[in-house]
Amino acid sequence: MASSEPVLTRTETDSIGSIEIPGDAYYGVHTLRAEQNFPITKRPISVYPDLVRGLAMVKQASARANKEIGVLDPEKADLIDAAAQRVIDGEFHDQFIVGVIQGGAGTSTNMNANEVITNIALEMAGREKGDYAFLSPIDHTNRSQSTNDVYPTAVKIGLSLNLVSLLDELDLLRKSFLGKANEFHDVLKVGRTQLQDAVPMTLGQEFHGFATTLGEDHSRLTENASLLTEINMGATAIGTGITTHPDYAPTVLKHLREISRLDLSTATDLVEATSDTGAFMSFSSSLKRNAIKLSKICNDLRLLSSGPQAGIGEINLPAMQAGSSIMPGKVNPVIPEAVNQVAFAVAGADVTVTMAVEGGQLQLNAFEPVIAHSIFQSITWMRQAMWTLRVNCVDGITANRERLGAMVGASVGVVTALTPFIGYAASAALAKTALLTNRNVADLVVEAGLMSRDEVMKQISPARLSGLETVTAAIPVIAAEDLPEA
Numbered sequence: 001m002a003s004s005e006p007v008l009t010r011t012e013t014d015s016i017g018s019i020e021i022p023g024d025a026y027y028g029v030h031t032l033r034a035e036q037n038f039p040i041t042k043r044p045i046s047v048y049p050d051l052v053r054g055l056a057m058v059k060q061a062s063a064r065a066n067k068e069i070g071v072l073d074p075e076k077a078d079l080i081d082a083a084a085q086r087v088i089d090g091e092f093h094d095q096f097i098v099g100v101i102q103g104g105a106g107t108s109t110n111m112n113a114n115e116v117i118t119n120i121a122l123e124m125a126g127r128e129k130g131d132y133a134f135l136s137p138i139d140h141t142n143r144s145q146s147t148n149d150v151y152p153t154a155v156k157i158g159l160s161l162n163l164v165s166l167l168d169e170l171d172l173l174r175k176s177f178l179g180k181a182n183e184f185h186d187v188l189k190v191g192r193t194q195l196q197d198a199v200p201m202t203l204g205q206e207f208h209g210f211a212t213t214l215g216e217d218h219s220r221l222t223e224n225a226s227l228l229t230e231i232n233m234g235a236t237a238i239g240t241g242i243t244t245h246p247d248y249a250p251t252v253l254k255h256l257r258e259i260s261r262l263d264l265s266t267a268t269d270l271v272e273a274t275s276d277t278g279a280f281m282s283f284s285s286s287l288k289r290n291a292i293k294l295s296k297i298c299n300d301l302r303l304l305s306s307g308p309q310a311g312i313g314e315i316n317l318p319a320m321q322a323g324s325s326i327m328p329g330k331v332n333p334v335i336p337e338a339v340n341q342v343a344f345a346v347a348g349a350d351v352t353v354t355m356a357v358e359g360g361q362l363q364l365n366a367f368e369p370v371i372a373h374s375i376f377q378s379i380t381w382m383r384q385a386m387w388t389l390r391v392n393c394v395d396g397i398t399a400n401r402e403r404l405g406a407m408v409g410a411s412v413g414v415v416t417a418l419t420p421f422i423g424y425a426a427s428a429a430l431a432k433t434a435l436l437t438n439r440n441v442a443d444l445v446v447e448a449g450l451m452s453r454d455e456v457m458k459q460i461s462p463a464r465l466s467g468l469e470t471v472t473a474a475i476p477v478i479a480a481e482d483l484p485e486a
Contacts, residue, residue, distance in 0.1 A: 010130045026095040026129065028115035028137065034108030038099040041373075045109055046096040048376040053088050054158030055096075055113040057259045058150050058233070059141060060084035065252035066143050069245050076121075076140050083120035088259075092116055100373040105366045106151030113150075114141045144244045144252070146236040148274055148364055155372045156228040157260050159283070162379050163225050167218060169386045170290070174214040176394045181208035187399050188408045189314055199413045200460075203314070203399055210297050217290040224286040229264050231256070232273040238363040239271030277365045280375060281357045287378045288350040294386070295343035298336035301393070305333055314404050318396035335393040342385040349374035414460045415441045421459065422450045 009020040012029035067077035095116045098108040114137035119129040185204035234249025267273030307313035319331045352374045356367035412431040419427045
């Protein structure tokens with residue numbers, strides 16, 4: 001019977017020896033040793049709640065499977081099931097204290113889950129924490145399992161759950177850019193290639209391109225997420241299924257699909273699936289792709305808003321904070337800059353994942369903890385970066401319409417729209433003259449008698465310049481003596 005007196009500590013023993021555990025702790029000896037051995041990042045696995053939920057889902061599914069195939073007492077299975085559900089619901093996450101970076105291929109994380117869920121179950125049964133003679137973290141909660149199938153499966157489930165919120169935020173950001181594309185649909189500007197003036201376009205087209213890019217990334221991330229649905233439960237240590245009942249693998253898969261609501265499947269070759277971590281590398285690569293493309297968009301936003309007086313100054317980003325401790329009135333593009341830095345971190349994390357995948361040896365990859373940490377961190381940071389970019393930047397962007405109009409009017413790029421009517425040679429000569437004299441191209445065309453004012457204005461209308469209306473014209477042959485002089 002449980003004591004009513006608070007217990008300051010309890011003694012737990014493993015193969016190494018005995019250790020004192022805080023009396024109110026739900027974790028046990030294996031967890032505490034790991035917490036002491038890996039004080040590296042000062043970040044516990046609980047910083048990734050979906051990983052903790054993934055672990056609890058695996059333990060719950062295993063308890064149900066073990067009960068169904070008759071290898072675990074129904075009372076004990078039900079207690080583990082109920083305790084795991086409480087973790088899935090968000091309770092006791094503060095008890096998952098082992099560091100995100102750890103040796104042992106995730107064994108410490110698996111034992112953290114085993115001990116916490118066991119002690120929750122013991123408490124629910126009216127027993128003392130640590131009463132492992134009644135319910136054991138290893139013999140019962142970890143029945144039919146090994147770290148080597150539990151950990152990668154939990155990571156894949158956790159990443160799949162975590163990805164949902166990232167994709168939601170990515171789509172919201174896409175829609176934000178799309179809204180700006182509609183708002184700026186009639187705003188002409190000068191397009192640029194290699195940072196030099198090219199041909200006219202609309203600001204709406206530019207922002208629509210940003211939205212399309214993000215939509216493509218949404219599709220690629222969704223496709224790569226399917227790689228996370230193949231699991232190796234039932235493999236135990238190396239894929240041979242040692243210590244498991246023949247019916248365990250299909251039964252635990254059935255329950256895990258029901259609990260997670262994910263379209264999971266068991267790998268056809270469990271030995272290969274236990275040693276190979278290529279799915280994580282592919283998924284990490286798709287995150288890097290998204291991060292790099294988002295960073296490129298942020299580069300463009302910073303360039304387009306540069307100035308505001310001596311730069312490009314085509315758009316205005318929301319002023320979020322003072323930009324200098326010495327220059328009064330200076331405001332910097334801090335939100336895009338922060339997103340750039342997240343992209344750099346995601347790219348670095350992808351290199352880490354790649355090296356960790358390559359570092360696996362023989363029947364197991366010992367470096368799955370850093371793989372998991374790197375990808376969970378990338379998803380978390382990317383989601384928050386997208387949120388702040390949308391809410392604190394994109395939604396508040398305005399167009400500097402007067403400046404945009406003036407730059408289009410003064411740009412020799414508009415002459416490109418007239419080449420179907422006056423030919424390339426005449427257009428080139430007019431462009432040269434406009435640059436040397438700083439005169440308007442339209443005026444020079446009219447003065448040269450090549451086109452009427454009405455026809456020129458029609459061809460350099462926003463619809464024509466942006467390509468929204470197609471133009472067909474026979475290019476005239478103009479004698480060299482008739483070309484305007486530079």
